[in-house]
Amino acid sequence: MNLAIEAKNLTKNFGNFQAVKGITFQIKRGETFALLGENGAGKSTIMRMVACRSPLTDGELYVEGFDVKYQDREIRSIIGVVPQENNLDPDLNVRENLIVYSRYFRIPLKIALERSDELLDFIKLSEKANAKVDHLSGGMKRRLIIARALLHQPQILLLDEPTTGLDPNVRQEIWEKLEELRRTENLTIVLSTHYMDEAEKLSQQILLLSHGKIIAEGAPRHIIEDKVKKFALEIREAESLVPQIKDSKIFFQKRGTSHLYFADSVEELTSLINFYGTRQVILRPSNLEDVFLQLVDK
Ligand SMILES: Nc1ncnc2c1ncn2[C@@H]1O[C@H](COP(=O)(O)OP(=O)(O)O)[C@@H](O)[C@H]1O
Ligand SMILES: [Mg+2]
The missing domain is CATH 3.30.70 (Alpha-Beta Plaits)
Known part of the structure; x- marks a missing residue:
């Protein structure tokens, strides 16, 4: 099957508290898939398990067929991660933030430089290449982190709340970039959001979560008609x-x-x-x- 991600009975406990309550879902290759739910629903916890940054308490999770329990190196090389919190290096300029990151993936410098320039052009930050990260607006920082996540040409892009806290026009710009990526790159995009409009606009499939459980799933229109x-x-x-x-x-x-x-x-x-x-x-x-x-x- 053409599955990018498969979760079976996925469970995460923090002490006695169950943040993800045995959920099962599948994400197809090439689609944009949204984890939608209120604060505390378990979205970031699921994202971190997919990114091999947090171990499962129970269940199974496969990313492009690789098992997150044993194959984290393989998985890390094919996923691009945009975490919920901005984590750019404030001591480096815009381009340097990309170059430094490319070393984690052992990308040769010449290719890293080329790829950085292409990506800065894609996110419309070429003019800011030498600017300090602190001088960027919130939307620019977010775009730079998206570019950083794309450096090693991942097959799956994970975005945890890509537009939270941004102005409506800036959110729109990021939506357009994500839509362009989906159209042109055949990437699987998995995003989490608490914005219903964001999920409805960007994704083909939605997992609606509440308190660590799935309360609805499917195409946005289907969910609405169904529920x-x-x-x-x-x-x-x-x-x-x-x-x-x-x-x-x-x-x-x-x-x-x-x-x-x-x-x-x-x-x-x-x-x-x-x-x-x-x-x-x-x-x-x-x-x-x-x-x-x-x-x-x-
Ligand atoms: N490291 C942790 N230790 C204890 N509880 C946590 C931890 N991380 C998340 N939680 C709890 O798990 C639940 C889900 O959190 P999270 O996945 O961050 O939700 P969301 O991203 O949907 O807002 C919340 O109740 C949160 O407080
Ligand atoms: Mg979160």
Whole structure:
């Protein structure tokens, strides 16, 4: 089979606490796969086990057919890792950060220099090649770490929260770069994120995690169709009003001060709008956030 990663009953305990609770999943070659879930869901723990940086408590995990328990050297040579925390060397300039890293992979200097220049061009940082890392913006640092992870031409790129803490326009730039990589390099991209829009936009497959367990999986559209009704009606600042729950075909949910109704047809929802008078009303297709908030609500 064309599997990049295969996990069976993957488990991680920290003392008495179980951070990853025996999960099974597969990632196909060449796809972008998202681990999506709230803070503490277990995303980074899974990423670290895949990257051979944290041993399994139980279960099995294979990366391109290599067993993480015994073949970490083989695995490290074919994965590129973008960790959650930026870990560039502040004493080195942009290009030097790439060159130094290339030594871990025993890339000859001439090739490392060529490859660094190509990658700096790809991430649009050529003009900053001699700048100190401290002088880069958050988005530039993130792009540089992505370039660093690509130096040794890995088959799998692991990105732990690639855009957390960045401005929306900067997130967009990184998304475009990742999309370009997927299209042109035939890389398998595995990213973790707590942003539903990021997972929905970038990935073909999603593993929706909560408290170390899988709560949904599949293509974003499939998950939405499978787990929630098709349309959502959202009414803001409706706290003081009594929800209109009469029809069993409609699912109601309160979120903060908002009322939300879900149904499979728009008509079932429009009949509710009048009741809310002048309040702000949004009628939209259901999204992954709805899936998450309905599943973890139960
Ligand atoms: N080294 C550790 N020791 C103890 N608990 C940990 C350790 N690393 C992570 N955890 C706990 O495991 C859970 C999952 O953490 P993590 O994988 O970092 O979540 P995520 O990346 O989804 O935010 C959290 O409750 C976290 O506090
Ligand atoms: Mg994390």
